[in-house]
Amino acid sequence: MERLSFEEIVNAIDGKIYINKEIHKYNYLSTDTRKICKDSIFVALKGENFNGNDFIKEASGKGANLCIVDEIKFDTKELNSNTSVILVKDTKKALLDLAQYYRSKLDVKVVGITGSTGKTSTKDLTAAALSSQFKVFKTKGNFNNEIGLPLMVFELDNSYDVAVLEMGMSDLGEIHRLAKVARPDIAIITNVGISHIENLKTRENILKAKMEITDFFTKECVLVLNNENDLLATVCEEKYETARIGFEGKVEYKAEDIEVNENSIKFSVLDGKSREEFYIEVPGRHNILNSLLAIATGRILGIEYDKLKSGIKNLSVTSMRLDIVKCGSYTIIDDCYNASPDSMEAALDVMSTIKGKRKIAVLGTMKELGEESYNAHKDIGKYAAEVGVDELLSIGEYDSAYKEGFNNNKGFKSFDNTKEAGEYLVSNITHEDIILIKASRSMKFEDIVKELKAKNY
Template sequence: MEKLTFEEIVKAVDGKIIINNNFHKYNYVSTDTRKICENSIFIALKGENFNGNNYIADASKKGSNLCIVDEINFKNEELQDYTSVILVENTRKALLDLAEYYRNKLNLKVIGITGSTGKTSTKDLTAAALGSKFKVFKTKGNFNNEIGLPLMIFELDNSYDVAVLEMGMSDFGEIHRLAKTARPDIAIITNVGISHIENLKTRENILKAKMEITDFFTEESILIINNENDLLATIEEKDYKLIKTGVENQLDYKAENIELGESYVKFSLENDNKEEKFKIDVPGKHNVLNALLAIAAGRVLDIEYDELKEGIKNLNVTSMRLDIVRANNYTIIDDCYNASPDSMKAALEVMNTLKGNRKIAVLGTMRELGDESHKAHKEIGEYAAKMGVDKLIAVGDYNSSYKEGFNNDENFKMFSSNTEAIKYLEELIKDEDIILIKASRSMKFEEIVKKLKLSN
């Protein structure tokens, strides 16, 4: 990270100096004492089951030069002589405030990405596309919330040209706070589905929450949207530039001649009466839409089409997201990271393109859908039947909804646990079968994937 002075930090977090030991070298910011290293800043967060303020002595012993706290739960003699302490009103706010201050010291472009689904795939594609010309940083794993995003910002320095930052949310105000911290120059919204509708009640409210990513836009800022989404298509240009991508109607970037392969997608788009052809080494029509968003961001940053194609060749995708694995004599589609109606349909569409024996879908609960839960699970059961699924195996809270939608009792099984499902699958699977495994992260479906990879 770039240099921050003690005085800058005190001002940024609006803190009160409790101890100043005049040793102010900082290379790292941590909220976890298990990851503290020498010359780090420790910010003591509180949650339902933990209180970082209780671990200041431990943080000091492990090398923290500065601890930012909102409770004094230590004795001065417990600290090393190199550790200073700043008291703030709220350490979660301090984390965001310090990251905002630090981001403003950096001379780079920030691309913020949000959406109900597709954030991570679009992040990976955007980082790859831009990587042909720029040094690009991208959000690691799922560090996309009010704790993760600031930690990603602290990993930046002025050697980077562009930061591609993922922004997640579950309620109003969260994207606003993330946008205040990250100050995106370019924002991308992938789609608006029904993820988190339990909190936000309507898709229109979800759109409003996603649009908070533009709250700190200036006239130079740019919003890039997937115009195939019905609600995003209603957005009109305001006091910033709007770029629309998709496959229908007149758009700024429109994919044509789409070809969906087992492990790739191909498409073309028109550029000054010249056809630009793209091949992306990930399956699914949804990745055509994600790639268009990445290409639009690259063009905004003046990257030529040939450079974008070269960058995309180096695509490095995040694990557990539509990862197609050949295990033993069958194929596993590992998509265990998250689940929503849109991403479920996308995964089923990908399975439909694969050639094999039987198509077996192992689907779990989609969380945070509130009153829409029964209807959403039933619709995915219907879609599974439409996509030619031979066997549907449901695990979780809405098994009966899947069963109602699939409407084929003979080829439907339901289980209450992963262990039961694994036992059944081990007896069921034959050579050349294709098995899709997908659910919300809390279902821990990676247990099923791991077991099937080891099975003979």
């Protein structure tokens, strides 16, 4: 974290000085008292089940030199002699405002990534591709919302050349606020599906929300688009540059000669001037598009193809996302992090490339689909049958939709919870079975993965 003065912080967050001590040294910012260390800034956020303003004494005791609060719920006498306090109207807004100011002090190129699916995979691929020429920071885990993204910005300093920041949303205005903080020089939109359609009602509104990533663009900025997505293919902007990727049509970066293997993809990139072959150790046809987005970003930043190839060899992927695990004689595809129609189809596609005897898909609920929920789950059941799934096991409220789509009563089973499904699998898996485990993160399907890994015969 680069140096910030007490006065800069007060001005950036439009705060009122409540306590001003002499020690104004800040090396770290946290919203969690469990992570407070010496010379920290503590921002007291409120949630449904907690109020950070209740923990000022604890934060001070652990080394916070500055606490930013929107309620006074402490006795001044209980605080460490080094702890200053700034009072604001809203600590969540203060966190965003301070992150925006801090970003303005950094000489770092920012690549912002949003989309209905594929954000994290594209983030991982992009960070790897750029790493051969630049010192790169990337969003950790799923720190991609109005609390997580500012925390990632505060982990930056001017030793980095590029920051690859993931931006998530569930409604209009959220990406706008994130873009105001991050000020991306290059923005990537992976796709526009029906995730969050419960809030936004139409895919056109989802596109509008994703396009907020360009709200603070200058004419020097570049928007990188997946032209295979029907709505992104309609985007037409003259205020800044665009670069499109895809399998066909008028795109700047096209993939041909495609091979999709069990654990890897191989394809050639055509950019109108040259043809370059890439071999990448990630599964799935969808990852060809994610890789093209990363490659296009690297080229925009002036990286030669050879360096992009060497950078991608350093790929480090986020866990629980299409993680193929060999457990003795059977194979688990662990994709427990999230679930949407696009990512469900991508995971089923990957399973179809793996050789084995039986293909078993354990699928849970796809959240935030609103009125589209039943049909979306039904369509995934149908798709599972089309790609050769032998058994479909369902947990959640849309069992009947999966069953109707799968249309195979003998091969369909539903369970009340992950424990029951795990016990069934452990008792019934046989040699060379392929088992896909996928659901929204809140359903904790990783518990099933743990049981299967424990059996491992």
